[in-house]
Amino acid sequence: MLFRSNLNDMTQAENRFKKIIKINPLRVDAYYNLGLLYNKKGQFDQAKQVLKKGNSLDMESLNIRYALAAAYKNTGENIQAERELRYIKERLNLWRKKEIDMVNKKLEDLGRSKNGK
Numbered sequence: 001m002l003f004r005s006n007l008n009d010m011t012q013a014e015n016r017f018k019k020i021i022k023i024n025p026l027r028v029d030a031y032y033n034l035g036l037l038y039n040k041k042g043q044f045d046q047a048k049q050v051l052k053k054g055n056s057l058d059m060e061s062l063n064i065r066y067a068l069a070a071a072y073k074n075t076g077e078n079i080q081a082e083r084e085l086r087y088i089k090e091r092l093n094l095w096r097k098k099e100i101d102m103v104n105k106k107l108e109d110l111g112r113s114k115n116g117k
Helices: 002-023 028-041 044-057 062-074 078-116
Strands: none
Touching: 002 028, 028 044, 028 062, 044 062, 062 078
16 A cells, blocks of 8 residues: 555656646756656656756756766666766766865965964
């Protein structure tokens, strides 16, 4: 009974995300969530299709790229999965550097104001 209930919930969620996309095809979150659902159901080709569409709307979304890498991996497309994961790693390193630079600047500013008092 629980299994049937989960399948019904997943079908309802799938229909809801499809409806959202039909109403507003620019809703990146709906593509992402639908892609996650397809990955969970083992429907990796459908996952790739909707996640690629979501990625085309928001190429900076690391969540979409991570879900897409999982779909690629599960269909044996390891080169594509690796490409997505390397992109994610590169972006995280870039953001981390920017954050570190920002903190260093604030520390420098504090040092200047401390010495100026």
